[in-house]
Amino acid sequence: MKKYENYDLKNNTTSKISSVAKVVYIPESKEEFVDLLKTFDSMPVIIGGGSNVLLSSHGVDTPVILTTNLRDITINNNTIKAQCGVKTGVLSKTAADNNLSGMEFLFVIPATVGGVVKMNSSAHSQSIKDIIISAEVFDIGQKKVLTLSNDELELSYRTSILQKKPLVLLEAVFNLEKQNRELIDKRMQENLDYRKEKQPALTEPNFGSTFRNPQGAAVGKMIEELGLKGTVEGGAKISEIHGNFIVNYSKQATSTDVLRLMFKMYNAVKQKFGYEIKTEVIFIGNMTEEEKKIWTLIKSH
């Protein structure tokens, strides 16, 4: 297993915000991962695709584990078992190569299996809840491996039991449907085309949707109606393409820049529409007093 000290996590995220972690581990196998997890009494920071996290510009003191090298995939008829570090693009492509449908939505999400289960990711009328059979997790509290069923994972809009308890996802098993390869490819291409039109590309680094949509309303639309698209704070900007995306347009944005923008979005939406919107992105690391104040107000986790 590799271990690094004072490691900049910038390139392990899609938003490319510089954040130095005191210690980073990169396990090479599931067994190594479990042995490492057994050494912790409280939850370490786990980073998969880094596509839903805002990392602190003031560093991360909690030990960090990168799941990058936990990439095994096993196919058995209609089921696919994937380790937590498998990239969703690779998983979706593997399913398609085996004429299996149900993962076309994952093709356009720049994530890993660990992250999409924790967030119960969804898009284009498909979601993790629809396809997951079970997940193997490590319980930091009990220091043991458990298998949780779809029901036990408590999956609903952008949430799961992994957000409520100190559980680390090791691997997950999905149930898919045999389908014509052309139809699967067509759906994947349509999803890709839709994204290209409606969302900023990762050439403008970002972490996807900033806030969760309140029931019956879309944050992106509200921000657009408020005329806030394009608003800049330091090195960060509200995307001109999608109002719920913040982009690190300068490649120099700090966590404070991003949180100040989020504070503006939160206040404007509350004043005009009455919703107290809550974050989808997850903050990781040390906070200044200002950051703590903003985060306490807007956090959902």
Ligand SMILES: Cc1cc2nc3c(=O)[nH]c(=O)nc-3n(C[C@H](O)[C@H](O)[C@H](O)COP(=O)(O)OP(=O)(O)OC[C@H]3O[C@@H](n4cnc5c(N)ncnc54)[C@H](O)[C@@H]3O)c2cc1C
């Ligand atoms: C361009 C873009 C488009 C996106 N589109 C969508 C979309 O359509 N639908 C959608 O739902 N989301 C979307 N997202 C958001 C994001 O991709 C998802 O939330 C995804 O689930 C995050 O996965 P990840 O592997 O990148 O997780 P990370 O960002 O690495 O981590 C997210 C959280 O999961 C935890 N985590 C990661 N791995 C594990 C593990 N093995 N065990 C326990 N906890 C773990 C982390 O600690 C963190 O709390 C988008 C993001 C981007 C940048």
